[in-house]
Amino acid sequence: MIDFHCHIDLYPEPQKVIERVIREGMYVLAVTTTPRAWQGTNELVRTSRRIRVALGLHPELVSERHGEIELLCRLIPQARYIGEIGLDGSPQHRDHLALQQRVLEQILQACAKHGGRIMSVHSRGAVTALLNVLEAHPAAGTPVLHWFSGTIKELDRAVRAGCWFSVGSTMLRSQKGKILLERMPPDRVLTETDGPFIRKGAAPCMPWDVAETVQFLAHIWDESLEDASNAIRRNFRNLLTTDGL
Numbered sequence: 001m002i003d004f005h006c007h008i009d010l011y012p013e014p015q016k017v018i019e020r021v022i023r024e025g026m027y028v029l030a031v032t033t034t035p036r037a038w039q040g041t042n043e044l045v046r047t048s049r050r051i052r053v054a055l056g057l058h059p060e061l062v063s064e065r066h067g068e069i070e071l072l073c074r075l076i077p078q079a080r081y082i083g084e085i086g087l088d089g090s091p092q093h094r095d096h097l098a099l100q101q102r103v104l105e106q107i108l109q110a111c112a113k114h115g116g117r118i119m120s121v122h123s124r125g126a127v128t129a130l131l132n133v134l135e136a137h138p139a140a141g142t143p144v145l146h147w148f149s150g151t152i153k154e155l156d157r158a159v160r161a162g163c164w165f166s167v168g169s170t171m172l173r174s175q176k177g178k179i180l181l182e183r184m185p186p187d188r189v190l191t192e193t194d195g196p197f198i199r200k201g202a203a204p205c206m207p208w209d210v211a212e213t214v215q216f217l218a219h220i221w222d223e224s225l226e227d228a229s230n231a232i233r234r235n236f237r238n239l240l241t242t243d244g245l
């Protein structure tokens with residue numbers, strides 16, 4: 001199983017989550033929300049080679065934390081994965097969209113300078129603006145759009161731009177999410193939870209809850225559970241060849 005977007009450092013007891021992830025033999029991309037969390041999160045997960053840490057600056061934090069962009073750019077040579085980065089155009093963050101764009105451009109330029117990176121990218125309420133920026137920086141690497149919630153037209157454009165998608169349980173619960181999932185190229189889809197921000201009942205969603213998403217994808221792709229889960233693992237391996245590292 002693969003959870004390609006999880007804030008493992010933000011669970012109340014991350015060590016317990018990590019122990020179970022190791023027991024399950026899962027792969028997890030531990031995204032971070034500020035470059036200051038990079039080192040601590042690396043130390044936290046050092047017992048598992050299957051948990052990789054992504055270096056991030058969350059768009060919702062850019063208005064307060066944009067000063068950390070220099071730290072992020074300095075750390076890029078050490079990071080194979082970048083995220084969570086992106087743009088957020090929802091009402092609380094829309095006012096800072098121009099600043100978010102400048103910060104994102106700087107990050108993408110730095111990624112390009114170092115040969116490209118695999119990036120976990122947030123795009124809520126700003127997919128078109130995000131694609132404008134991504135298309136202007138094709139050498140930045142491979143974007144994996146996390147929790148995509150744009151229109152069909154935006155999805156088609158993202159596919160043409162070479163984007164991948166990490167999809168989670170919230171997409172399974174709406175008709176729109178289902179339509180988007182059906183239209184995504186199956187060879188560019190990975191699973192994610194976005195835990196602990198996403199909840200499952202009263203508790204935060206855990207990395208192993210991706211099992212539910214795999215089941216749903218198997219249904220959409222008209223495949224057995226085993227085939228769907230193999231396809232996702234194959235996608236993950238293919239993604240890792242896209243950055244040339």
Ligand code: MN
Pocket residue numbers: 005007031084194
């Ligand atoms: Mn997230």
